Amino acid sequence: MTDSTWQPTSSHQARLARATLLRRVRQFFDERDVLEVETPLLSHGTVTDVYLDAFATQFDGGGGQPATPLFLQTSPEYAMKRLLCAQSGPIYQICKAFRHEGEGRWHNPEFTMLEWYRPGFDHQALMDEVDALLQVCLDTPGATRHAYQALFLHYLNIDPLTADKSVLIDALDRHSIDIDSPQSLSTDSLLQLLFGAVIEPQIGHNAPAFVYGFPASQAALARLNSDDPRTADRFELYYQGAELANGFFELSDASEQQQRFRQDNAQRNTLNLPERPVDHHLLDALKSGLPSCAGVALGLDRLLMIQLGASHIHDVLNFPLSRA
């Protein structure tokens, strides 16, 4: 029998759709005077996020020099923020991102990301623009918007900003989510389990759904909300079963950023995960001043899956990891 794994897993139709999608995206930003940029995929620093694992490699200096550790980017966020600090103005990038994590229907460790930044926008204004992009590329109906807290109150009768772990563990039971020793999960992981199993299946069927106002403990690189600092100005976009995009009204305070990096690494220590080298270029850039801006990252492969009604990410990738 001939081995057929040299062949692509995508159809020619999927390749045509990808080319069209890329063209439309570029046209969309061109019309809005957003500049296309490129930044390195390999970097000396990387993200400290506890649940983001970067692929690591090294550059052998030669001539007896010690090898330099390098990381494949999990997103172009840090480098793009450095451009913003250097007065680039509005920018976007279409690039590969890499995450050292499992494979699945919606997951390939190497994937294509569209990321863009808008000086002068807050997260609400950026949601408008994401919505406009989806309407142009996918012909979607206008998106809906939901506060994270309101969704939990509506579907679970739980206030996610005040509930303690026992309340969340009871809710797991009530919704038949069976997991060993749930007490050992963090409050955020419990909230994410409930969100994924109970709320996500209820939203974003007919129209894309934005969720904003995540708990401050899940702020990542978003600033805290000025009216309710228990929440962060972060949003996610859900559509037809996929988490499509994640955006922030960007944190610009260098010292708070440094503190979040430190907290991440401390948490990595308690979980026996390796500490990550902090990206000093980013911290230096933030110290010199990041213009007030909002930014978002959107998974283009998933967008293509939805456009084509594909059931697996392999259907829109030429060579998924197993064939790469």
Place this chain on the structure above:
Amino acid sequence: MANISTNEFKGGLKIMLDGEPCTIMENEYVKPGKGQAFNRVKIRKLISGKVLEKTFRSGETVESADVVDTELAYLYTDGEFYHFMNNETFEQIAADEKAVGDNVKWLVENDVCTITLWNGSPITVTPPNFVELEITETDPGLKGDTAGTGGKPATLSTGAVVRVPLFVQTGEVIKVDTRSGEYASRAQK
């Protein structure tokens, strides 16, 4: 027994859960962009037949189950055990009543069944999808009714009772779908 990571989970994989061997029916990897990864898994317990859903933390390990399927021909029962034979090696295996369960009514001599072994012992016996059995008792039915509407109960040689069309009579051999327990056709002569 070896441990298996959730990264190796896929349909058909056999694992231990609550001391019982199970088969994975579906596995979905779930990972929020900014959160912890989980595997949502649908599992069938192989002894009780119970289907359940379970969530694992991605990267955690579970014990694998030494479960294999073998194709063996049914020989006979001695009243306590049911004896099967490998038609190639002539090796024999005895399954108890618990392993055979309700499928006892579909056991036909020389039919090749799937015997699932856990640590070498039979835990389930699955008959072929279709078996041929003789009707030992059924009402004569109405003369002239050939359309077979409605049907009537018929008792088969193994004690199984199935609904058959009115035109089928005692002494005839019929083909039955063992998965649904329904009449399929008269047996080909």
